[in-house]
Amino acid sequence: MTDGDTTEHRATDSPPQRTRIKICGITSPELAEVAVASGADAVGLVFAPGSPRHVEFETAVEIVEVLPPFVTAVGLFQLTSRLNEDLEDWWEEWCQLHGEESEDLVDEVADTHRVIRGFRFSREAVERWNACAAVDALLIDGGAGGAGESFDHTELAAMRPRITKPIILAGGLTPSNVADAIRTVRPFAVDVSSGVESERGEKDPALIRAFCAAVREADSALA
Numbered sequence: 001m002t003d004g005d006t007t008e009h010r011a012t013d014s015p016p017q018r019t020r021i022k023i024c025g026i027t028s029p030e031l032a033e034v035a036v037a038s039g040a041d042a043v044g045l046v047f048a049p050g051s052p053r054h055v056e057f058e059t060a061v062e063i064v065e066v067l068p069p070f071v072t073a074v075g076l077f078q079l080t081s082r083l084n085e086d087l088e089d090w091w092e093e094w095c096q097l098h099g100e101e102s103e104d105l106v107d108e109v110a111d112t113h114r115v116i117r118g119f120r121f122s123r124e125a126v127e128r129w130n131a132c133a134a135v136d137a138l139l140i141d142g143g144a145g146g147a148g149e150s151f152d153h154t155e156l157a158a159m160r161p162r163i164t165k166p167i168i169l170a171g172g173l174t175p176s177n178v179a180d181a182i183r184t185v186r187p188f189a190v191d192v193s194s195g196v197e198s199e200r201g202e203k204d205p206a207l208i209r210a211f212c213a214a215v216r217e218a219d220s221a222l223a
Helices: 003-008 029-038 057-065 085-089 103-109 123-130 153-162 178-185 205-222
Strands: 020-024 042-046 072-077 094-097 114-120 137-141 167-169 189-192 197-199
Touching: 020 072, 020 205, 029 042, 029 057, 029 205, 042 057, 057 072, 072 085, 094 103, 103 114, 114 123, 123 137, 123 153, 153 167, 153 178, 167 178, 178 189, 178 205
Parallel strands: 020 042, 020 189, 042 072, 072 094, 094 114, 114 137, 137 167, 167 189
Antiparallel strands: none
């Protein structure tokens, strides 16, 4: 999820060279190291209050410190009518908005960060956020972030030629189904949270490794 990755890739009939991987809901430096060693391109740090994957800023600092060059930290926020203090203090480039944020609020966030807009899949939502100039990438989910709810990927695939922003596919992905999802949608990236957990909020290193391996196998098959 570097500048070149998101600005150069646009929706086409051919798959991207490599499907990027984001492991969301990382809660410790040790889990971040597992994700990196498994081949993740980005880790998501959740600052949404009430989430079982919520991290404090002190822990976020420790996580970011173990990330090597070219692995991105993405801060996940759910905002209401204004910026919150956590977002104003978030020092990394990328943030993910996964709440009820309006276009005006997204524009305000885009003054200081690059924006991944997360939302529940619908044709209307895709068209709405694809048209928003302040959004750098679309994270298309089946429900609320981290809920593990899937959706009809064939409907999204049919819309793909008209989508101009990079697609990050989320929602109900697991090591066993991510290959089918990649074949159907051909997304820029895939995002997983609950699909690599042994219980809610508890990441399983073996599942992280299996998920990343499944993505690489899917890319090899498409190549």
